[in-house]
Every structure is written in structure tokens, then in C-alpha cells.
Amino acid sequence: MSCAQNPSGRYLEVDSSRIYFELAGNPQGKALLILHGGLGSSREMACLQAHIPADYQLISMDFRGHGRSTLGQQPLSYARYQQDAEALLNHLGVEQYSVLGFSDGGIVAYRLAASHPGRVTRLIAIGAQWRLLPEQVVVF
Template identity: 35%
Template sequence: MSYAEINGLSLYFEGHGSGPGEPLVLLHGGFGAGETFAPVLPALAEQRRVVLVDLQGHGRTADIDRPLRPELMADDIAGLIKHLGLGRADVMGYSLGADVALRTAIQHPELVHRLVVVSTPARRDGWFPEVVAAMDRMSAEAAEPMKQAPVHELYAQLAPRPQDWPVLVGKIAELKKQDYDWTSEVATLTAPTMLVFADADAVRPAHAVEFYALLGGGEHDAGWDGSDRPAARLAILPGATHYDILHSPLLARMVVPFLDAPA
């Protein structure tokens, strides 16, 4: 358990596991912390070093005077990979953390060996319309009622300044109103990428397929021997939603073989 001074942040991280596999950086979702990966951490860390990170303003990482943006947080993760001397690392993120993981691979391709994107779209309208509408309604005023939610309990337990909860809610509300479309950049990714969605996700299934196609997947038959299989992978986990996908027993079972696959 330690901190790295990166881009004005005291960025919290902790290491788990060891082994011959490429190191893996895990990035949590909005309002979360590294602890949210507890259901899958043992399997992921069995054969590799895993680095859990608390993103800006989340968990044990104190906020700074900077908006929450995946592009900025991606630079933080790149700085951490360099700080730890990992060379190239696998990067896996969920929801907001998946945005950051994706931007890290786009902005710093030389640092990302393999990429796992869990439950986030490549552009804003990839979310269901009702999800976008809820994002548009969100504001800092939600901070007080959200204190009844488990995410606040985790924040209050870990944050250096628990009284900054309304600041985090306000910053995420502002972030979620931002329009974005990363599809053209996704098409240029060089790191082998796996997309993971729930079968009852907040991301539209049609967009999940479109996202996969941007990576060269689903364009043609792989051939009887699989020789034309794309480097990208797509997994749809049954019986899961956007909100509980990290608890799916299938998640690690899908991801580990992808991370262990030969180049």
C-alpha cells in the first residue's frame, strides 16, 4: 500500500499477487475504490502482479483542483506505470475506470500490453437513453440522499476528507454531462482488447457489437481452424447488470484466458 506523486496527485495504489503473467492495473468505477474488485481479485492475482488504483478524488486518493476527465486520469495511470517501472502493463477498467483504461491505451499505446474494457461505451449515446437522461439530471444536490447508498459508506471509510463527498458527486455529475465520441480513436488501438458487458447492461447491446466491430471483431467468419479470429474479444455475461457485473463468477473466467493468451 503506497502513494505515488503524479500530476499533482498523491495517487494511492496497492499491489497483490505475483507470477509470470504481465502486470495488471485495475481501475474502479465512479464513486468506487480498488476494494470493489474484491470478488475477482484472487483469480486475477493468481499468476500475475495486480496493481489496484484509487482514481482522483476516489478512495484514498485525495481530490485536487482539476475536473474529473478520463483523458486526465489516463495520464495519471500512464505516470503510475512509469513510476512503478512496469514497462508495459495490462490495464482493465470498469465503467468510469474502463473509460480511463481505454483512454490510457489510446493516449499511451506504448505502455499498454492488453486492454480489458468492462461495461462502458465508446461514445455517450452508447448508453441507453434513460441512462443518459439520468446522467443529465444528476447534480451535486444528490450528495445528501446518496449518503444512504453503499458507495458513500465506502467513501466515508477510505477518503482522506470524507466531508468532500458533495464535491465528488458534483464533479461526477459534471463529467457525466460531457458529450464524447471516441470511436475513431478506438479503431486505431494497437493493444489486443477485450470488451465485457452484462446481458442486462446499461450499455445498448447494439453498441457493444458496434464497439467490437471497431476493433476488427465480428466482420467475418474465423475459419474452421480459427486462423482468421480477430485479436479483439467480446464477452456478454449472462444474468448480470451494469451494477453487479464485478460480482459475476464468469468475469474472471473470461478475462484470465485473454490475458494469458500468447501474443
């Protein structure tokens, strides 16, 4: 099965890294951020795009150090991936969005929703764990 991606990918400079992202679907539609799993790239999620309703604007990105994004000088962490996703969404002027994340992308999706519950309207996490005990402190 061929899963072609949008050939008009772009880059956003974020803290010494070039974050690769693509936009597809309806530019005026509801935003859906699509996050890939660890050691992958947005290419692994491209096949899902054909099954997402046409009224969504699809935002795909490669985490830093993955796919077509450069590593930069910041250490890799879920918090760093979250910050990069937030920088991209802010750059695009996206106020509210749904998020679909696979594995590590799902963990980042949970972090985004926990940090900004008013911005994340829907969350779909596939194969992602999240456990926050009452006494745990999470640094966002």
C-alpha cells in the same frame, strides 16, 4: 463475502494529489492495471483478484478524488485519470501491461490503449462506452 485488500497500500504524489495504490500478486509477473468505476474505489474490484492467475502483478489504484486518493487541484476528467495512471505506471517502471477497467475505469482503459497501443497488451472493459467518430478529435 470478504474481499480483503493488500494492507501495504502506498501513495504517489501527482500534480497536487496523493494517488493511493496497492500492489499484489507476483512482483515479477506480467502487470495488470485494475481500474474501478466512477464514485467507487479499488475496494470494489478487490473480489476479482482471487480469480486472476497467480502469474500476474496486480496494480490497483484509486482515482483522484475517489477512495483513499485526495482530490488535489486539477479538475476531474478521463484525461486526468489517464495521466494519473500513466504517472503510476511510469513510477513503477512498468513498460507493458494489461488493463481491466469497470465503467469509468474502462473508459480510462480505452484511452490508455488508444494513446499507447504498444504498452497495452490486453484490455478488458466492463460496462464502459467508447465511441470515436472519424472526425472527432481526442485530446490525450
